Amino acid sequence: MSLETPEQTSVSPEPLPAEFCTHPGPDPYEGYAEVRGTCPVRQIEYPPNSEAYVVADYETVSKGFADRRLSKSVDHAPGWFREALEQSSPILIKNMLTADPPKHTRLRKLVGNAFVPRRMNELRPRIQEITDDLIDALPDEGVADLYNDFALQLPMRVICEFLGVRIEDWPLLHDWGMVLSNAPYLDEEGNRRLKQVSDDVEKYLLDLMAERRADLRDDLVSVILKTADADEAYHDEEIVSTLILLIIAGHKTTANLVGNGMQALLRHPDQFAMLKNDPDLVATAIEEFLRFEGPVYRAPQRFAAEDLELCGQRIGKESVVHLLINSANHDPEVFEDPEKLDITRKPNRHLSFGVNVHFCPGAPLSRVEGAVAFTTLLRRLPGLSLAVAPEDLPWRFDNSASRGLERLPIRFDRKLPR
Numbered sequence: 001m002s003l004e005t006p007e008q009t010s011v012s013p014e015p016l017p018a019e020f021c022t023h024p025g026p027d028p029y030e031g032y033a034e035v036r037g038t039c040p041v042r043q044i045e046y047p048p049n050s051e052a053y054v055v056a057d058y059e060t061v062s063k064g065f066a067d068r069r070l071s072k073s074v075d076h077a078p079g080w081f082r083e084a085l086e087q088s089s090p091i092l093i094k095n096m097l098t099a100d101p102p103k104h105t106r107l108r109k110l111v112g113n114a115f116v117p118r119r120m121n122e123l124r125p126r127i128q129e130i131t132d133d134l135i136d137a138l139p140d141e142g143v144a145d146l147y148n149d150f151a152l153q154l155p156m157r158v159i160c161e162f163l164g165v166r167i168e169d170w171p172l173l174h175d176w177g178m179v180l181s182n183a184p185y186l187d188e189e190g191n192r193r194l195k196q197v198s199d200d201v202e203k204y205l206l207d208l209m210a211e212r213r214a215d216l217r218d219d220l221v222s223v224i225l226k227t228a229d230a231d232e233a234y235h236d237e238e239i240v241s242t243l244i245l246l247i248i249a250g251h252k253t254t255a256n257l258v259g260n261g262m263q264a265l266l267r268h269p270d271q272f273a274m275l276k277n278d279p280d281l282v283a284t285a286i287e288e289f290l291r292f293e294g295p296v297y298r299a300p301q302r303f304a305a306e307d308l309e310l311c312g313q314r315i316g317k318e319s320v321v322h323l324l325i326n327s328a329n330h331d332p333e334v335f336e337d338p339e340k341l342d343i344t345r346k347p348n349r350h351l352s353f354g355v356n357v358h359f360c361p362g363a364p365l366s367r368v369e370g371a372v373a374f375t376t377l378l379r380r381l382p383g384l385s386l387a388v389a390p391e392d393l394p395w396r397f398d399n400s401a402s403r404g405l406e407r408l409p410i411r412f413d414r415k416l417p418r
Contacts, residue, residue, distance in 0.1 A: 016054065018046035021322060023397045024297060029339060032056055032327035041313040044322070048186065050078045052320040053313065054298075058331035058351070060311060061299075061323045065355040070302035070321055072358075073100050077303045078318050084184035088191040089198035092183055094241035097300055101357060106233065110242050111361050114223050120364040123162070127369055130157050131376045132418045140415070143387055147259040147408035150377075155254035155369055159247060162365075164212070164219025169204075173247055176201045181248045182399035190399075205240045220246070246362070254366045256295030256404035258373045261286070263393060263408055264293050265374075266386045268341045272378075275343055279375045285343035286370045291329045291350035292341050297403040299323040299354065325351050326403065383413030 020031060021044060035042055040057035055061050064070050074082045074093050085093050092098070096107035134153055138144045152174075160170045179197045182190070208221060213229075216222045224242065228234040265272045275285050302321040307314070315321065329350045330338040353360040360366075377384065386393075387409035394406040 015043040015045050018044065018048065020044055021046045021054065021298065022399075024403070026391065026393065026395055028297075028326070029330050032324065032330060036327060036331060039311065039313065041311040041315075043313070046322075047078075047081065047320060049080065050320050051316050051318070052322065053310075053315055054322045054324050054327075055310065056324045056327040057311075058328040058334045061325065061328035062351055062355055064302065064310075064321070064323045065299070065351075065358045068100070069305050069308045071100050071305040072098055072104070072300065072302060074098055074303070076305045076318060077301075078320065081184065081320070084191060088185075088195040089180070089183050091198055091202050091237060091241050092180065092244065094235075094238045095245045096242070097245055104357065107238060107242065108357075108361065109231075110224050110227055110234065110239065111246070113227065114220055115361045115364050117364045120368045123158070123365070124368055124372065126161065127154075127158055127372045128376070130154060130161075131372050132380075135376065135380050135415060136418075138415065142383075142412050142414065144410055144412075145407045146262060146377075146410045147255070147405045151258035151262070151373070151408065152251075152255045154258065154373060155366075156251050158254075158365070158369060159250035162220045162250075163243070163246070164217060164221050165208070172204075173201075174251065177248045177251050180244060181252055181402065185399060201244060202237075202240055205243050206236065209236065209239065249360070250362055250365065252400070252402050252404070253295045253360075253362075254369050256402055257286070257289060257366060257370050259405045259408050260293040260295060260403065261289030261370065261374065262377065262410075263386070263390075263405065264289060264341055266384070266410070267390050271341050271343050272384075275374065276378045279378070281343055282371045282375050283367075284346060284348070285374065286367055287348040287350060288341060288343050288345050289370070290352040291335070291345070291348055293403070294326045294329055294350070294352040295403060296352065296401050297324065297326040298401045299325055299358075300401060380416045380418070381410075381412040382416065383411070385411050387411045 035056040040060055041053055041055050044052050044054050046052055055064055074085055096104050099107055131154060134150050138149060156170060156174050160173060165173060176197050179194060183194050185191045185194055209225060212222045212225055216226065224239060228239050265275065275281050302323065304315050304317050304319040304321060307317050329352065332338050334349065353363040396404050396406045
């Protein structure tokens, strides 16, 4: 498959600074527009000591998900990247996120039956209970951190219950997930910490798998083990790696969906009022939150499996390629008035959950969690508003591809009963 766009052949002589990826700021969309409008494939100084590129326009990003020349396997990564992961956390590179078809297809089967919409809707009553419990626990004085006290807690509790993890272990899995989601680190101390956490979480999950094999239940670990053991085609390391992926993706991504979506609503009072007055709009609202301020601003790294050319830009073998999802989601060639938040937007062909074989299998769960969270917050917290100026909201910048807040300070008049 070719991704060349003949009319776009200019190449920027100056690489973008690393901060374009690592510190995109509270409003990166002007910078994205500049890249899309000049040359949508640009060299970038991230990761350091690597040949690396960003892809910014919708067409090339969407096609990039399926381009076999852009590999997800670390076998095609720069040597230092591959060595860092193999030494500090080899367990992380044994799931579908770091595999190409047909290996990707085989690993994806492990979760194929777990996240179907029917099963996710069966979880809705329990998700509602957890949501209400978290709102009940918010301070009575009407000031709270909606990100850390609610958005971060909801998906963590849901995924841990779904997995069948003991309640007392939830904080541990949260801490482990935050470390693992930043791999690999660019410093020795970070990778030493990564190695320790990887070893600890691997032992924990192997012990949990042994418990479930001796006593299968209806939780997600048991479902995955039944699939794996029936096929006899999976190593325990692959199962552990898949469970780690579910903990990270099922936690941080949905937390950012809720946090980013709520701050967007609070900055657009007309859209806030529309959703509050018509909760049935929540499905299209969630798709717009995913487009407008997506929880993952770039796809997991791709690596050039061969020398290639995109939009006139030559890309060498083993180069790192960043598909900028949030830039593609604001491409005016696809989205009318893309800088406008419109919770009724249809169609909404955003790329926040990926495309085709790389579409996120956990998307149905994230959508159900989001639907319950937004409708319940708007119903139970009258007078909901930002407690700081929008420009003072602190965005998190780390080594991962996620885009989310460090805190979301809010005010509300009171808490209404369930």
